[in-house]
Amino acid sequence: MSMQSQSPAQLHHLHITSPAPDALARFYGQHMDLHASLEQERHVLRGGSRAVVISAGPAGLAYPAYALRDAAALDILAARLARNGVAMQAIDDPLLHAGAFSIADPQGRETVYGLARVARHADALPARLQHTVFQTTQLDEVVRFYTEQVGFTISDEVINEDSGQVMVVFLRSDDEHHSLAFFRGSRNEWDHHCYETDEWNNIRDWGDRFARLRIPIFFGPGRHGPGNNLFFMVTDPDGNRLEISAEIDRVAADAAPGVWPHNEYTLNSWGRAWIRT
Missing domain, CATH: 3.10.180.10 (2,3-Dihydroxybiphenyl 1,2-Dioxygenase, domain 1)
Structure with missing residues (x-):
């Protein structure tokens, strides 16, 4: 189960x-x-x-x-x-x-x-920590571990249409589309982490906050295909990538995994995408 x-x-x-x-x-x-x-x-x-x-x-x-x-x-x-x-x-x-x-x-x-010591409650500017993502050189083995051994569920896969190889897997641990994901890449490293806010206006407010701090957006704003969430990304002082998101899909427990082509439209239906290599 x-x-x-x-x-x-x-x-x-x-x-x-x-x-x-x-x-x-x-x-x-x-x-x-x-x-x-x-x-x-x-x-x-x-x-x-x-x-x-x-x-x-x-x-x-x-x-x-x-x-x-x-x-x-x-x-x-x-x-x-x-x-x-x-x-x-x-x-x-x-x-x-x-x-x-x-x-x-x-x-x-x-x-x-x-078990959390303190229950979550509302923030003045909403954005709850929601998912994290890694790049891996052993995507198939890692995904098997998290699904077969731990119990995560595949929500969506992104496929290279030429080779048929799975390039990205989105994993859920509750009803939200993903709380963990893996990209196939040439390195084993932390890719990014994401904070889910309530709506588009909150994304605007976070964008304005980072603008005042002179922290530029490097990816987005846009909408992901898998998960259907609005987003943009910035970096912290160490270069760690931080995403602000809204409207992430909820997925029924018995839903079959979705399949997406590995292209820019899948990763950002609004425009240019950041393709991992």
């Missing part, structure tokens, strides 16, 4: 590592309206519906953390992982209750699952 039907989970926060953690924490604290504290040499930044932990290290993502709805759902997920032989490691995360754990995929990429 899938996470969507038995143990729904939402992306709750990210643990980002940075060679300049103080500067990165200032960026997210000031520009994403997060309240910061320093706990055990980690910057812990909390908002109503978005949060991030930042610590020293190479620029990148240590792990995304998913929050289950309750202890019963977390137990169901843990039992599924145990049946499938997936090793779980206890983890001390400042935003999750004791009992949270991490797992590693075939490439060593970590994801964390647990």
